[in-house]
Amino acid sequence: MPQSDLVIFDLDGTLLDTGADLVEGLNHALATIDVAPFENADVNRLVGQGTRVMVQRALDIRGVAHDDEKVERLLTVFLDHYERSMPGASKPYPGMLECLDRLAADGMKLAVCTNKHERLARKLLDLLDLSSRFAFVGGGDTFSTRKPDGGPILATIEKVEGATRAVMVGDTHNDVDAAKAAGVPAIVFDFGYSDVPVTTLGADRVLDSYEGLTAELVHDMLAD
Numbered sequence: 001m002p003q004s005d006l007v008i009f010d011l012d013g014t015l016l017d018t019g020a021d022l023v024e025g026l027n028h029a030l031a032t033i034d035v036a037p038f039e040n041a042d043v044n045r046l047v048g049q050g051t052r053v054m055v056q057r058a059l060d061i062r063g064v065a066h067d068d069e070k071v072e073r074l075l076t077v078f079l080d081h082y083e084r085s086m087p088g089a090s091k092p093y094p095g096m097l098e099c100l101d102r103l104a105a106d107g108m109k110l111a112v113c114t115n116k117h118e119r120l121a122r123k124l125l126d127l128l129d130l131s132s133r134f135a136f137v138g139g140g141d142t143f144s145t146r147k148p149d150g151g152p153i154l155a156t157i158e159k160v161e162g163a164t165r166a167v168m169v170g171d172t173h174n175d176v177d178a179a180k181a182a183g184v185p186a187i188v189f190d191f192g193y194s195d196v197p198v199t200t201l202g203a204d205r206v207l208d209s210y211e212g213l214t215a216e217l218v219h220d221m222l223a224d
């Protein structure tokens, strides 16, 4: 089996602009208990640790007391609505498809490591006709830990046959911290859902568009 370099992508805020659909689904769930809706711009303080944490954060921000049962009930309403509405307005960021094409043309393997439920991630990628581009897709419930732990990154590398070295591409501290914990170089995009300036995250490279993500950059980073 020839060795391939692997580029691991985060999903929400990195491959796909999913924020409006996540906020819409959240608002649908919150409306059932008369909690005021959020704006799309609030996605940065809500998304990142999976949908259960998104619901908990929303209730915390609104000052609504919650127990496991309340969170579970809202999560079920959210998931049902979100999944039925897919793909909604979720779409690739500009230049993403061309980027995947050129990395694959260079012989690189591609994978997804997201904190989104694996089922939701796979379904969304299927509906957008993107699944065949990835050698492996793992979600927040695929492994025993989730980002910012390094485990999911190491497990993703193991799952992709022939992959020994990888670069992680993401949008938040979860991605950079997970990459560091796994000993893998990190690239962050500045157009995603980080709640702090991405320049403070400690990534090896900060990019403002997919145009800058070239096979040459990945080779350089792996050679460093």
Ligand SMILES: O=C(O)COP(=O)(O)O
Binding pocket: 010, 011, 012, 013, 046, 047, 048, 049, 050, 051, 054, 113, 114, 115, 116, 117
């Ligand atoms: O759904 C989330 O909360 C985070 O998803 P991500 O890891 O793909 O950014």
Ligand SMILES: [Mg+2]
Binding pocket: 010, 011, 012, 013, 014, 048, 170, 171, 172, 192, 193
């Ligand atoms: Mg993300």
